[in-house]
Amino acid sequence: MRLRIVVLFLVGSFSGLAQSQNWVETAPGIWKLSVGKPEAYNLLTAAESKPNTEALTKLGKTGFPIAKDDISVRVEGGKTYLRLPLDRGEQIFGFGLNFQTVHQRGKILQLHMDHYGNKDNGRTHAPVPFYVSSKGYGVFVNSARYINVYAGTAVRQDSKNPPKVQDRNTDKTWEARPYSDAVEMLVPAEGVDLYVFGGPTPMDAVRRFNLFNGGGCLPPRWGLGFTQRVNRLYSADDVQKEAQEFEDRKYPLDFIGLEPGWQSKSYPCTFEWDKGRFPQPGLFVKTMLDRGIRINLWTNPYVSPEASIYPKIAPYTGSHTVWVGAVPDLTMPQAREIFWGKFASDHIDIGVSGYKIDEIDGYDFYLWPDVATFPSGLSAEQMRQTYGLLVQKQSADLFHQRNQRTYGLVRASNAGGSSLPYVIYNDYYSHEDFITALINSGFAGVLWTPEVRASKTSEEWLRRFQTVCFSPMAMINAWASSTKPWSFPDVAEQIKEIAQLRMKMMPYWYTEFAKYHFEGTPPFRAMNLEDGFQTEAKKEVLTASLEENPYAEAVSKEIKDQYMAGEYLLVAPLFTGQTTRKVILPKGKWYDFYTGKFAGDGEVITVTPGLDKIPVYVKDGGIIPMMPPLLHAPKPDQKIDLEIRHYGEKPAQSRLYDDDGETFNYEKGQYVWRIITVERQKNGQWKGLVSNPEKGKPDTIGKVTWRFMTSP
Amino acid sequence: MRLRIVVLFLVGSFSGLAQSQNWVETAPGIWKLSVGKPEAYNLLTAAESKPNTEALTKLGKTGFPIAKDDISVRVEGGKTYLRLPLDRGEQIFGFGLNFQTVHQRGKILQLHMDHYGNKDNGRTHAPVPFYVSSKGYGVFVNSARYINVYAGTAVRQDSKNPPKVQDRNTDKTWEARPYSDAVEMLVPAEGVDLYVFGGPTPMDAVRRFNLFNGGGCLPPRWGLGFTQRVNRLYSADDVQKEAQEFEDRKYPLDFIGLEPGWQSKSYPCTFEWDKGRFPQPGLFVKTMLDRGIRINLWTNPYVSPEASIYPKIAPYTGSHTVWVGAVPDLTMPQAREIFWGKFASDHIDIGVSGYKIDEIDGYDFYLWPDVATFPSGLSAEQMRQTYGLLVQKQSADLFHQRNQRTYGLVRASNAGGSSLPYVIYNDYYSHEDFITALINSGFAGVLWTPEVRASKTSEEWLRRFQTVCFSPMAMINAWASSTKPWSFPDVAEQIKEIAQLRMKMMPYWYTEFAKYHFEGTPPFRAMNLEDGFQTEAKKEVLTASLEENPYAEAVSKEIKDQYMAGEYLLVAPLFTGQTTRKVILPKGKWYDFYTGKFAGDGEVITVTPGLDKIPVYVKDGGIIPMMPPLLHAPKPDQKIDLEIRHYGEKPAQSRLYDDDGETFNYEKGQYVWRIITVERQKNGQWKGLVSNPEKGKPDTIGKVTWRFMTSP
Secondary structure, eight states: OHHHHHHHHHHHHHHTTOOOOOOEEEETTEEEEEEESOOSSOHHHHHTOOOOHHHHHHHOOOOOOSOGGGOEEEEETTEEEEEEEOOTTOOEEESSOOSSOSBOTTEEEEEEEOOOOSSOSSEESOOOOEEEETTTEEEEEEOSSOEEEEESOOOBTTOSSOOOOOOTTTOTTOOSSOOOOEEEEEESSSEEEEEEEOOSSHHHHHHHHHHHTTOOOOOOGGGGSEEEEOOTTOOHHHHHHHHHHHHHHTOOOSEEEEOGGGBSSTTTBOOSBOTTTOSOHHHHHHHHHHTTOEEEEEEOSOBOTTSTTHHHHGGGEEEEEETTEEEEOTTSHHHHHHHHHHHHHHTGGGTOOEEEEOSOSOOTTTSOOTTOBOTTSOBHHHHHHHHHHHHHHHHHHHHHHTTOOOOEEESOOOTTOTTSOEEEOOSOOOHHHHHHHHHHHHHHTOOBOOOBOOOSSHHHHHHHHHHHTTSSOEEEEOTTTOOOTTSSGGGHHHHHHHHHHHHHTHHHHHHHHHHHHHHOOOSEEEGGGSTTOOOOOEEEEOOOOTTTOTTOOEEEEOOOSOEEETTTEEEOOOOTTOSOEEEEOOSSEEEETTTOOEEEESSEEEEOOOTTOOOEEEETTOEEEEOOOOSSOOOTTOOEEEEEEEOSSSOEEEEEEESOSSSSGGGGTOOEEEEEEEEEOTTSOEEEEEOOOOTTSOOOEEEEEEEESSOO | OHHHHHHHHHHHHHHTTOOOOOOEEEETTEEEEEEESOOSSOHHHHHTOOOOHHHHHHHOOOOOOSOGGGOEEEEETTEEEEEEEOOTTOOEEESSOOSSOSBOTTEEEEEEEOOOOSSOSSEESOOOOEEEETTTEEEEEEOSSOEEEEESOOOBTTOSSOOOOOOTTTOTTOOSSOOOOEEEEEESSSEEEEEEEOOSSHHHHHHHHHHHTTOOOOOOGGGGSEEEEOOTTOOHHHHHHHHHHHHHHTOOOSEEEEOGGGBSSTTTBOOSBOTTTOSOHHHHHHHHHHTTOEEEEEEOSOBOTTSTTHHHHGGGBOSBOBTTBBOBOTTSHHHHHHHHHHHHHHTGGGTOOEEEEOSOSOOTTTSOOTTOBOTTSOBHHHHHHHHHHHHHHHHHHHHHHTTOOOOEEESOOOTTOTTSOEEEOOSOOOHHHHHHHHHHHHHHTOOBOOOBOOOSSHHHHHHHHHHHTTSSOEEEEOTTTOOOTTSSGGGHHHHHHHHHHHHHTHHHHHHHHHHHHHHOOOSEEEGGGSTTOOOOOEEEEOOOOTTTOTTOOEEEEOOOSOEEETTTEEEOOOOTTOSOEEEEOOSSEEEETTTOOEEEESSEEEEOOOTTOOOEEEETTOEEEEOOOOSSOOOTTOOEEEEEEEOSSSOEEEEEEESOSSSSGGGGTOOEEEEEEEEEOTTSOEEEEEOOOOTTSOOOEEEEEEEESSOO
C-alpha cells in the first residue's frame, strides 16, 4: 500500500510538466502538434517542401492512430522531451538510412548527419527523424537538431507495462535489456513540431509522409538508364573515347559523370573547367549530348580562395573551412545567388544535366566543426543537418527554372527531401549492407544506389552489378578504379545482359517512380511494407561466456537481404561466395521473373540461380511493361514498342505512366496513366489490352506484344 | 586587396561576440576565467573537491602560460564556445581515460561518460575535460555536460596560421586533414569556468591539476597488497576456503571482493546480505579481518523494489530505471541519507572495508537515458557525467567519518576525483589497451587497473599478471571465471614470485602514492611526462588504394606500451605472443631492475626478457625501498625490515613516506618523510643512510639492508 502511494506521487511530480496537446489535422491523415516554441528553421523549411494535398486527400481519411493519452511532450531546460507508446509485439522501422538493421525497436540513436561509420547509431547520410510502426502509423519530428532516440529501450518508473523485476543471481531468464513500452526522444531545442501520420497500413503511413514532403522524385527517363563515372583525371578526349567504346560494344549509357579533375582545382573547388583537360567545355558537352549522352559533374561546395567567386562569396561563408575551402551559407540569398550563379552560367547553360554533390554529409574530420558559426546566425548543427537538403533543392531549382529535369547524386539528405531528384551514395562499399540501405531508403523518403566501383573478382563484379540494375541508379563509379562494364571479360556478356535488362525494364521503373511521385509509394522498399510478410527480429545470445559477454546480451537476427522493387517484384540478391540462398515469399503466389514458373506461396524457398541471374519474383497478376534494349533512354516523342509481360494466374489490371520524360510539363497535366488489362477469355486464352491514348496527352507507346509468362 | 578587406570583415563579425577576459589566479599557477553564466552544479561541486593550497603554494609561482589574445571564449545560442591556441609541433595529452591513443592532437571527441566502446571518441569511464600540453601547461573545463572537443582539427578562415590551399587533382602532398592551430570546444551550457594550469613543465601542470582537486588519493597500505575477487555466487564458506588456500599456498592476499551473490537480489539490488550464502555476515567479516583479510563488496546503485530502503528512497529517485531498479538522486540529502545509511549499518559498521561500484558509467543500453529526469532538477546528462564522483565521494566520506581509509573499485570518475580512493576498471579486457589506459590515467587524475580475469593460455595469464602487479591495484577479478593465481600450474611459481615482488615493493608504492597525494605526481603515467623523453606520433598512409582509403588518410603510430611507475621505474610489458620488444629509454642512464646492469641511455633497446620477467628499468640514482614478501600488508605499528636498493652511478637522495597506513591521522600531521641518502665514500664504497625518526611521528622502519645493485 505504501509503495503504491509513492509511485503515484512520482507520476504526479513528473507529469506536472507535461504540455496539454492540441493536435491539428494539417492534411487528411496527418496531425501536427506544436510543442513549446518550434524553431523557424527546420527540415521542411530547408527543403522548401510543399505537401501534395490533392494526393493526400485521395489517400482518404483515417483516425488518429495512437492513444493520445499515451503521448507525452514536455519542454524543460531548453530541451524538448517526446514520448510515444509501443505495444507488445509492435515493430518499428525507419530513423533514416541505416545500413545494418531494418528493425529499429531496441535501438538507441543520435540522428546526426554523417558519413556512415560502420554502425547503425543514427549517424548516416540521411538521419531522418521519421519512423513507421507495424501497427500502421508514422511519427516525424521536424527538427534540424541532433535528436537522441530511445526506440523502445528506456524504462520508466511510471510505465503502464513495466518489465518484471528479476534476480540475476538466481534467475536464468534475467534480461540485460528489460522490456520498454515507449519511444522517447530528446530534441535539443525549446520546441518542435511533432507529426503523426495515419495508416491504416504501414505503407499508407509511408505514402503520407512522402506526399507530405511533396511526393517522391520523378527522374527524367534517362536517369533510369545506365551511368558511368569516369576516372577523376580524364580529359574530354578520354571521356569521348570511353563513350565511343560503350557504343561500339553495345553497352547502354545515358549519362557520364565527371569526377574532380574536370575542375581547374579541387578540394577546395573552383567550379571552373580545367582548361587543360577540358579546353572547350561547351563544345564537349554539346558533342556528348548529340550522341545521346548527358554530362553529370562531381563537386563539393567548398570554395577555393582561388575560385573566381571567392571574393564575392567570402562574406557569406562560415567561420571554418573544409579542406581550406570556404563553406557558403546557403540559407542566405546572397550566397545562393553567387554560388548557384556560377553553376548556372558555367555548367547548366552549356548543357550539363546534373551533379554529384559530395562530402556534405560530413565525416567529422573534414566537415565544419560544431563550433563553426555562419553569417545567417544558424548553428553549425542546423547547417549540418540540412546542408544536403539545401544543395539538392537549390540545384534542382536551377533545372526546374529551365523546365528540364535532372537526376544526380548526393551524399546527404533528410526529411523533406523526398521530391528532390537525387540518389544517395557513399564510400562504405559493403555489398550486403548496401542492400540493407536500399531496404531502409524506402522508410526514409530517400533514394539510395548500391553502386559498383572496383571488385576483387568477376563474381563480385557481376553480383554487385546485378543489384545496381535493380536500384534507383544503375551506376559504375570508377573515379578511382577506372573499371568499365567489360573490365571482367569472363562476365562481360552477363553484365551486358543485365544492363540491357535494366533498359528493357525502363517502362516499369518509370511507372514505379511515377507512383512514388504521385502516390508516395517508394519504388524500392522493405518486405515489411508488403502485405502478407511478417517476420520478427529474432534475438539470440551468441555466447554463454560471461567473460566475453558480461551481461549475456542478445543479438537480433533479421531479414535484410531481400526487397521489393516496384509494385510487383521481389528481388533477392546473392553476394560474393553465395551460390544458394533462402528467399521468404510473402503470402500469395509468386512466380519466377525469368521463366514465369510458380515459385511458392507464403513460404521460405531455397534457390540456386547460378552466377548469371539475380533471383527476382513476381507477384500473382504482376504486369511488367518492357521495351527493347536501347542504348539510350527514349527521346520525348519517340514511339517505343512494348512487350508487356503477365505473371501468374490472376486476371489483372495495372497502370503505365507516360509523359515526355524530360520536362516538368507533367506538373501542368501533361501526363497520362494508361490502363493495362489482362483477362482470361472464354476460350481460356489470356488477352491483354492497353487503354486508348488520351487526346492532347503524351503517347509514346508503339507496337505492343504480350507475353503471358506463366500460362501462355 | 579586395580579398583582404573581406577577411577583415569576417574577423570583425565573429569576434564581435567574444567576451573580454578576466583571468583570476585562484591558486599559485592556476587561473580561472568565468565565461558567461557558469552552472552551479559542475564536476568540482559533485566531487566536493578542495584545492590543496599549501602544496600548490609550494609548487611556486609561474607565469600565465598562453598568449591570452589567442584564447577566445564566447556564449551564443545557449552554448559556450572555447578556443585555445596550438603551436606547430605542440603535442597534447589527456581528455580522459583513452585506451588506444596517447597523443590527442588531431582528435575529435565528445567527452561523455560511458563504458569504453572500442574507440577513443571521448566516451569513456573518465571523460575528464582536462588536457596537458607539451609546452608545459594544462587546460580544464569545469562542466558536467557533454563537451565536444576539436583537438587541433578545426580550421578557421581567420586563422593566423592557416594551412595552405592545395589542388588535390595534381598535388600529391594534398592532405585529408589540413593543419589546425587551435583546440576548440563546445559546451552545451550558457557558461562555464575555464581553468589554465601553469608549468613550467607538463608534469607541473599535471601536479597543479591534481593538487587543485585536493591531491591524489592515498590508499591504505593494504590497498596496495593483492586482491582477489571471487565467483559471484560464492558463499561465506567458499570465501573462507579460498582465503585458506591462499594462506596454505603462500600467495599474498589483502582483500577479497564479493561479487553480486552476496546480495539477496541483484540487478536490481537490495544491498542486503543473502541469508543463504551469508547467514552471519557480521561474524563472517570479523573472521576474515582476524585472519588479515578485508572484505570489499560489489554493488551497483540501482535499488530493487524489493529492497527494504525502496519505499523510503523512491521519491528521491529518477524517472527511469536501470535493470528495473530505481536510480537514487544522490545530489539530494534525503537520498544520500537513506542510501548510504543502509551501507553504513549493513556493511561498514560490521567491518566491510570498501566497495566495487559498478555500472555507473553507462553503456547506453542499460543506463538511464538522456530523457530521464531527477527530482533535484538536474538533467540526466549532468547526473551521468558526475554519478561516479557522487558515489565515490559519498562512500569515501562514510569511511572518513570513521577515520578509516578505504580503497575500492569504480567504473566512472571525472575531474575533481583525484583524491577519491577508487581505481577504475572495465569489461573491455584488451591487455595492450589496458596499458595505454594506465598511461593515460596519469593525465586524467584517475587510477586504473589492468585487472586479470580469465586467460586463454598460461602465457597470457602471466603476462597480464605481471602488469597488474605494476599498477594501482593488483587484482584478479574472477567473478565469472573463478580463476585463482595458481590456476595455471605451469606458471604458478612465477605468479607467486611476481605477487611477492608486489608485496616487497610496498614501501616504494606507498611512497609514490604519498607523492601523488601530497605533491600531485601521478604514480603511473606516460613517458611523455618524463624529462628526456620526446617522441611524436608518426603519421603514415597505410594504403594508397583510393578505393579503400578515399581520402588517403594518414594513421598515427605512437608509443603507448611503456610507462613510468613511480619516480624511478620504467615498465615495458610484453603481451601474449611477444618474446622480444623495443624499449625507448629517455635521456640519462637506465639500469635493469632485476640485475642493476646498465641498460642504455637515451636510446631504443631491444629486449628478450623471457616469460618470467616483465622488463623494468631504473633511473640512474634510483632508490627502491623494499620489504619482506609478507602475505598481508603491515599493521599500523608493525616494524618492517627494509632492503633499500640503489641503482646506477649517481649518488642520490630520496624520500620514504611513513604513517599508520590505515587512518586519516596523516591529515593531522601524523606522517613523516624519511630521507634516504646514498653516497660514495672516499674508499669508493657506497654508503646508505636513512634519516632519524622524528619524535611523535610514525616509525615503522625495522632493520635496514642496503643493496647497491649496479656497483656493489
